[in-house]
Amino acid sequence: MFGPFERAVAGRYLRARRGERFVSIIAVFSLVGIALGVATLIVVTSVMSGFQTELVSRALGANGHIGIDAYAGQKIDDYEALAARLRAVPGVVSVLPLVDGQVLLTTDHGGIRGGLVRGVTQADLKALPIIGSHIIAGSLDAFTGDDAIAIGVSLADSFRLRIGDLLTLTSPKGMATAFGSVPRIRAFKVVAIFDTGLSDYNSGVVFLPLPMAQIYFQMPNAINGLQLRVADPEHVERVLPAIQAALGRHEVLLHDWRHANDQIIGVLQVQKDTMFIVLGMIVLVAAFNVISSLIMLVKDKRADIAVLRTLGAGSGAILRIFLMCGAFVGVSGTAIGTGIGILFCRNIVAIQHAVERISGGEVFDSSVFMLTELPNTIDWGDVARVVALGLVLSLLATLYPSWRAARTDPVEALRSE
Numbered sequence: 526m527f528g529p530f531e532r533a534v535a536g537r538y539l540r541a542r543r544g545e546r547f548v549s550i551i552a553v554f555s556l557v558g559i560a561l562g563v564a565t566l567i568v569v570t571s572v573m574s575g576f577q578t579e580l581v582s583r584a585l586g587a588n589g590h591i592g593i594d595a596y597a598g599q600k601i602d603d604y605e606a607l608a609a610r611l612r613a614v615p616g617v618v619s620v621l622p623l624v625d626g627q628v629l630l631t632t633d634h635g636g637i638r639g640g641l642v643r644g645v646t647q648a649d650l651k652a653l654p655i656i657g658s659h660i661i662a663g664s665l666d667a668f669t670g671d672d673a674i675a676i677g678v679s680l681a682d683s684f685r686l687r688i689g690d691l692l693t694l695t696s697p698k699g700m701a702t703a704f705g706s707v708p709r710i711r712a713f714k715v716v717a718i719f720d721t722g723l724s725d726y727n728s729g730v731v732f733l734p735l736p737m738a739q740i741y742f743q744m745p746n747a748i749n750g751l752q753l754r755v756a757d758p759e760h761v762e763r764v765l766p767a768i769q770a771a772l773g774r775h776e777v778l779l780h781d782w783r784h785a786n787d788q789i790i791g792v793l794q795v796q797k798d799t800m801f802i803v804l805g806m807i808v809l810v811a812a813f814n815v816i817s818s819l820i821m822l823v824k825d826k827r828a829d830i831a832v833l834r835t836l837g838a839g840s841g842a843i844l845r846i847f848l849m850c851g852a853f854v855g856v857s858g859t860a861i862g863t864g865i866g867i868l869f870c871r872n873i874v875a876i877q878h879a880v881e882r883i884s885g886g887e888v889f890d891s892s893v894f895m896l897t898e899l900p901n902t903i904d905w906g907d908v909a910r911v912v913a914l915g916l917v918l919s920l921l922a923t924l925y926p927s928w929r930a931a932r933t934d935p936v937e938a939l940r941s942e
Contacts, residue, residue: 534833534846551818552850556858558811563862563915564869566804570907571870573797575900579722589621589752590761591768594778600747601775610771611753616764621649621752624738629695630731636684641730642694644738644748650675655721656732663688663717671737674713677727678720690715692731696742711741758782801910808915811858812922819851819926823933830933844931848923855919863912873901 595601608620624644631637647668651657657665661678668675674692686692696709713733721727739745755764761781769779823830830843869876877899 551814551821552854555811555814555818556854556861558814559808559855559858559915559919560862560865562804562807562811563859563911564866565807566801566911566914567863567866567903567908568869568873569800569804570797570911571866571903572873572899573800574904574907575902577794577797578902579900588782590755590758590782591753591765592778592780593751593753593768593772594625594780595749596776596778599776600744600749601751601777602747604748604751607772607775608751611751611768614764614767614771616755616757617768618754618756619652621645621653621754622735622748623649623750623752624733624735624742624744624748625750626696626698626738626742629697630680630684631693631695632684632686633691634685638680638683639729640680642733642738642741643730644733644735644742646735649735650732656719659720659722660717661720663715665717667716668732669734671734671740672712672714673716673734673737675717675719675732676715677730678718679724679728680731681715681718683728686715686718688715688718694731694741698742709741805914808918812855812918815851815854815919815922816926818854819847819923820929822850823847823926823930826930827933830930834933840931843933844927847927847930851923851927852920855916855922859912859915859919862915863908866911867903867908870901870903873899 601607604622608622611617611620622645624642626642626644628640628642629637630640645653647665650668651665656675662681663675665675667673674694676686676692680686684692691712691714693710693712698709719727733741735748739747742749753768755761757763761783765779765781772779833843834840
């Protein structure tokens with residue numbers, strides 16, 4: 526498409542000489558603008574995609590793909606037989622019986638906050654990938670008996686708890702006595718501290734052995750929920766009819782992970798699309814700079830264009846020469862911006878920590894964003910979209926100036942000279 530003559534002339538125009546520096550500087554600014562816009566878009570879209578992916582994956586690791594909950598004030602008595610039927614459903618990988626309850630967490634140090642207690646067996650807790658493989662202190666081997674508790678790292682830090690310390694649980698659903706209802710209060714020894722990477726989970730969820738949780742919440746030989754993991758969570762709706770059939774006459778609430786996380790996923794998707802549009806304006810502004818620099822280049826080279834036309838160069842050749850000049854700026858800027866964006870995403874956690882050390886502040890507040898650190902994943906689909914946007918806008922920006930150059934009348938141009 527581009528011949529040697531056209532490439533040589535375009536390369537000459539891109540190398541500024543004395544008296545042509547101003548046009549070249551504008552072209553450099555256009556290249557830098559496109560590179561910064563593309564890099565910013567890649568970083569923002571990758572971070573937003575990483576947020577969405579990490580939140581969903583960690584939430585699924587902690588909560589399962591399908592939840593079965595008893596209605597308020599009710600319980601599931603024959604849960605062992607029910608769990609066996611659910612495990613037999615094709616596509617179901619595991620079934621986790623549990624007891625959930627809201628409590629008030631207090632310590633001797635004066636710490637106090639609300640929390641969620643989950644009663645699970647030792648084997649089931651070890652099998653949870655987000656818990657069993659993320660124990661940072663203590664051991665789940667001690668998660669037995671009637672006084673053991675496992676807590677998150679954020680709760681341990683805020684309450685200054687270590688292995689062997691006591692954490693007191695107070696349940697609002699008290700025991701009936703002759704003097705009225707008395708809250709159930711019981712102290713448990715911390716035997717394990719976990720770090721799930723989810724700030725809310727680390728600070729507000731604690732685990733008790735299932736037999737002890739059944740006693741504490743007055744559910745002997747019963748539970749109030751089950752969590753199921755399936756082989757294909759992306760198509761969880763395929764196993765829901767079979768699970769509903771296995772439940773039989775049990776009056777329970779059945780829900781899957783999509784309904785439990787659809788609000789936050791929807792918000793993140795809207796934010797991601799909005800940021801793509803807003804930050805895409807940076808590339809658009811840089812594309813207008815390409816237009817202005819090429820228009821100035823065409824005006825500066827009117828005499829050269831006239832000479833080339835009189836020597837036999839066609840209007841198509843002139844068009845391709847200036848297309849190459851503009852395309853070089855757009856393609857180079859997009860390529861440089863892509864490299865910078867990918868490099869930034871790969872090292873975003875190290876950059877975050879370096880900025881925090883230098884500034885002494887906190888760049889990423891885990892209590893607001895729920896994750897403990899910025900995700901450093903790269904969504905290659907979003908990278909392809911950004912690269913396509915940069916190339917398309919920068920190439921479109923070259924069409925009008927190149928067309929103007931091709932339409933230049935050599936007679937008029939030489940007369941004006």
